[in-house]
Amino acid sequence: MQLDRKTPATMQRPGLQLVGVSFRTAPIAVREQLSFAASETIALLRAAGSRRPDLEAVVLSTCNRTEFYLGPATDPELVQNFLMLVRQMRPQAPILHDACYRYQLGGADALRHLLRVACGLDSAVLGDLQIVSQVKQAVQLASVSGTLGRSLHQAFTEAIRAARRARSETAISQGAASLGSALIGLVGGHLDQTPRRGPARILILGAGQIARDIGTHLAKRGCGELWFFNRTLTGAESLARHCGGHALPLAQLESELDEADVIIAATAAPEPLLRRAVLDRIATQGRSPLVVDAGMPRNVEPGSSLKVWDIDDIRERRESVLAERQAAVPAVEQIIEEQIAAWERWQAAQELEADIALLYESAARRGREAASELFASGAVSCPQKAERIVSRAIRRVLHEHTRKLRNHAYQRASSPESATLWAALTRKVRERAQTQ
Numbered sequence: 001m002q003l004d005r006k007t008p009a010t011m012q013r014p015g016l017q018l019v020g021v022s023f024r025t026a027p028i029a030v031r032e033q034l035s036f037a038a039s040e041t042i043a044l045l046r047a048a049g050s051r052r053p054d055l056e057a058v059v060l061s062t063c064n065r066t067e068f069y070l071g072p073a074t075d076p077e078l079v080q081n082f083l084m085l086v087r088q089m090r091p092q093a094p095i096l097h098d099a100c101y102r103y104q105l106g107g108a109d110a111l112r113h114l115l116r117v118a119c120g121l122d123s124a125v126l127g128d129l130q131i132v133s134q135v136k137q138a139v140q141l142a143s144v145s146g147t148l149g150r151s152l153h154q155a156f157t158e159a160i161r162a163a164r165r166a167r168s169e170t171a172i173s174q175g176a177a178s179l180g181s182a183l184i185g186l187v188g189g190h191l192d193q194t195p196r197r198g199p200a201r202i203l204i205l206g207a208g209q210i211a212r213d214i215g216t217h218l219a220k221r222g223c224g225e226l227w228f229f230n231r232t233l234t235g236a237e238s239l240a241r242h243c244g245g246h247a248l249p250l251a252q253l254e255s256e257l258d259e260a261d262v263i264i265a266a267t268a269a270p271e272p273l274l275r276r277a278v279l280d281r282i283a284t285q286g287r288s289p290l291v292v293d294a295g296m297p298r299n300v301e302p303g304s305s306l307k308v309w310d311i312d313d314i315r316e317r318r319e320s321v322l323a324e325r326q327a328a329v330p331a332v333e334q335i336i337e338e339q340i341a342a343w344e345r346w347q348a349a350q351e352l353e354a355d356i357a358l359l360y361e362s363a364a365r366r367g368r369e370a371a372s373e374l375f376a377s378g379a380v381s382c383p384q385k386a387e388r389i390v391s392r393a394i395r396r397v398l399h400e401h402t403r404k405l406r407n408h409a410y411q412r413a414s415s416p417e418s419a420t421l422w423a424a425l426t427r428k429v430r431e432r433a434q435t436q
Contacts, residue, residue: 015347016056016155018110019079019102020067023124026101033093034066038141040089045145048085056149057082058142058156060117062134064124069114071151079104111155111343115336118159119166120173127173127325132163154346162339169335170328175321182318183292184217186309187262190290191223194261200224203260204245205253205274206267207235210294214266215243224261229253231269254278258285264292265299272301279304364391 021031036044041059048057056071068086070078086093105113113122118135120127139156142148167173175185191200200223204211207230215226226245229252230236236247248256250273257263257278265274274291282289283305293300293310300308372383 015107016069016071016110016152017079018067018069018105018113019083020060020065021101021103022065022067022122024122025103030093030101031064031066033090034061035063036061036066038137041138041141042145044086044089045142045147048082049145049147051085052081054149055082055147056152057145057147058138058152060135060138062131065117067117069110069152069155071149108340108344111158111340112336114155114159115162115339118163119332119336120163121329121332121336126322127328129167129173132160132167135159135163150350155343158339158343161342162335165335165339166328166332170331171324172328172332174324174328175317181217182314182321183214183264183294184221184223186292186314186317187218187223187290188221191261196261200261201227201259202262203227203229203253203256203264204239205229205250205263205265205299206295207232207239208266208268211264211266212239212242214264214294215239215245219243219245227256229256230267257282257289258287260289262290262292264294266294267299268297269295269299270297272299274300276301276304279306279308282306364394 021034023031036059041061044059045057048055054072058069060067060069068082070082072078075081116122118132120129120131123131135156139148139153139160142152187202194200202218202224204215204218204226207228211228215228218224218226226240226243228236228240228243228245228247229250230239230247231250233247233249236249239245240247253273263274267273273295274293279291279300288306291300291304291306291308292314293308294314296311298310300310302308
């Protein structure tokens with residue numbers, strides 16, 4: 001019985017290819033040209049799939065990276081053909097030129113990069129929590145577009161598993177690691193310990209970029225009512241609309257301080273806007289609002305009896321968290337290697353199952369031939385009975401050896417001895433099948 005395909009020892013495994021840019025390799029001007037919204041991603045993937053139905057492709061596009069994961073890896077022109085399609089949608093994107101900012105990886109290296117991304121090891125902020133949801137969205141868009149094949153589905157499954165393990169088994173995502181999130185953590189912790197009636201009242205001084213970032217973070221977390229103050233009321237009103245808050249002129253600030261739970265100053269004023277005497281007066285009322293000075297130069301006059309958190313305090317909290325996360329990196333890398341090993345075992349099993357299926361198919365053909373000969377010899381009364389007898393005999397021979405093949409398939413990638421045994425068992429099964 002002759003099998004019409006390469007043996008597992010010489011057959012190339014399914015895999016994946018990666019080409020992309022990130023904040024580590026390309027400036028924002030380059031990344032902007034390669035940014036894909038959800039609708040654009042679907043259009044790209046559907047166009048690629050229509051040209052090549054067997055293509056597997058996932059696009060991971062965030063503010064920090066755009067990466068194209070492709071398969072099967074057996075096609076040497078896979079990446080270049082896909083980039084030609086990208087060129088049609090983004091003709092000015094530098095990723096398409098030889099002297100560009102892109103990186104390209106294949107096989108286990110591509111998978112390792114994907115797992116590092118999903119676990120937050122390749123993020124602008126170590127241990128970034130948002131990247132996992134972005135990875136899941138990329139998978140969903142590929143599924144909708146019809147380009148999420150078996151190989152990439154398994155690769156991204158391993159990535160999500162690694163990310164889940166990293167977050168549950170290590171401290172890689174513990175605490176607040178960015179300045180904005182560190183401030184939100186500070187505000188949230190204060191409000192949790194402050195008894196009050198109704199929603200928290202948060203005052204924000206300023207309407208510049210820092211105030212906008214702070215307001216945006218607070219609005220997303222739903223920490224309380226946001227009240228914006230600025231020297232120009234129009235600036236405060238614009239920021240209030242953006243964050244879903246309220247705007248008041250700076251002249252009303254002092255009267256509003258008595259009811260504030262949180263006071264955040266984030267202006268570029270040349271002199272303090274919150275005077276020590278005002279804060280001391282609040283303290284004498286038995287109240288202790290959280291006061292944060294995020295301005296440069298400082299917006300709060302020093303020396304108050306109230307605790308004032310400045311930008312250095314927030315940065316110190318951030319650095320402490322980052323140190324803890326950095327210490328968790330080796331454990332996360334170990335998880336990544338374990339999931340890569342799982343991927344290798346899965347690949348070996350896919351290879352094996354395809355060979356087993358073909359082996360049974362070939363055995364069935366040989367069995368039908370043998371059954372015809374058996375019936376023609378007159379040893380049995382009907383061809384159906386002859387085919388059942390031969391089929392049972394062949395399957396009985398194959399079953400024992402295919403069971404052994406499956407048992408050892410998951411050890412094949414990690415052990416030379418297992419690889420040798422795998423090849424020997426395959427050869428033995430083929431020889432036995434040929435003799436039936």
